[in-house]
Amino acid sequence: MSEAVAKGKEYIAKRMPWRIMRYYFYAIVTVFSLILPWIQINGNHFFLLSFDKLKLHLAFVQFDMQEMYLMPFLLMILFIGIFGMTVLGGRVFCGWMCPQTIFRVIYRDFIETKLLKLRKRIKNKQQEPDMSKAENKVKKVIAVTIWTLLSFLAASNLMWFFVSPYDFVDYMMNPSEHMVLVRTILGTVVFLLYDVIILKENFCIYVCPYSRVQSVLYDDDTIMAIYDPHRGGKIYDDNKEKMFTKQKELQAVETNAECTTCESCVTVCPTHIDIRQGLQLECINCLECVDACTTVMGKLGKESLVRWSSDKEVLHQKGKTHYFRPKILGYIAILLVITVILGLMGSTKEHMLLNINKETRLYSVKKTYEGDIRVDNAYVFLLQNTLNEDHEYYFDVIVPEGMEGKIKIVKPSKSFVAKPGVKKKKIVVLRTTELLVKDTRKDTVIPITIKAYALDDKENIVVTRQSTFTFPRYDVIEKVK
């Protein structure tokens, strides 16, 4: 075995092809997205933005829609995370995680190429199947049928992040009663059929807004698929016009140019671009071109001309890529801060919602049969049980020092049950039969604290709210006496 061939084999064997690594990654992402919605802890999901129950489940904690203050933090994490990831690895999300890319790989590479042999070679994504053959037409129908079935699974999987999968199964038992859900699934399936079979990578090139914004985030250290013109030779001029199609022509101008002009990196590209032209919006960072050139150059005992690297390393040849640069550290720091804030806000979540509104009439003063004076203040309490099961609730009133036991709750006289998610309106009346204050000039506003709690878990299912009790001027009391 010649030294070059041995060296070439070494280059090829140096690592698993990116394509195979991506397949493993896709499998992990797919299994994860299919299983995650089914996992519950105390009836709560990891992520569920429930449209039917108006709840947000996050990290196995349930929040009511009134607690949507967490949503901006989630969106910030999402956007800053994607921006940070783009600065570090270009369109790495597109190539490795985006459902569009995964669906296209399943349909084109697995169903059409491997399973049905409708396409000839996985390494030639530019060559469309010859649809004039009857056999290929049958295969196409089978491919579309398989993809239609998978689209139903994908559409249902998507819904499980908006409707609990357990409820989803129940709803699907009576589809006529859940037509919004049924129509959403059918709409998603139609979109997936059009997108994956007809629109294809044109979605990534023309529709996806991410491809428009990502290039402004790049810097010289951003890693992406890059052709090395210093070794391979300059194939395109500054106006992006192709100058050479044959190695002989290229080597006539650049004697040491290594590119064989085999175009393997071009035919394998799912977005139909030539990476030798330099950075292009259409590149989804799938690294298929890197694999293709690794094989071609490996056979010649050389390293790939297309690498997953940075402009700094390949084009400008200014040394190693700087991964942990200030920009990236800044993104990590911001993400950590927002995550900590989100965690703190999530952990201080209240297990019930309570709004207290005082009635417009400040108080009522009456004389009792026993001849005492009683002063009542009335309130409207709006309580919502944000937990998953029924609880029995009651209230306590906490008064300033010296007034203990002098203001009592007279209505409701006993505890009541609140069902999960249901808002309960309660008229609450506080009463005193004591002369709390003797002020002849004005009414006295006494600060009080209302404590609402579940009888079966007073320690944890409890909220407190500040309010006031208004005690009348002394002449008002005198008049009633």
Ligand code: SF4
């Ligand atoms: S140039 Fe094409 S094959 Fe290469 S990474 Fe970009 S999209 Fe993939």
Ligand code: SF4
């Ligand atoms: S695969 Fe490599 S050698 Fe072949 S055309 Fe592309 S860059 Fe040149």
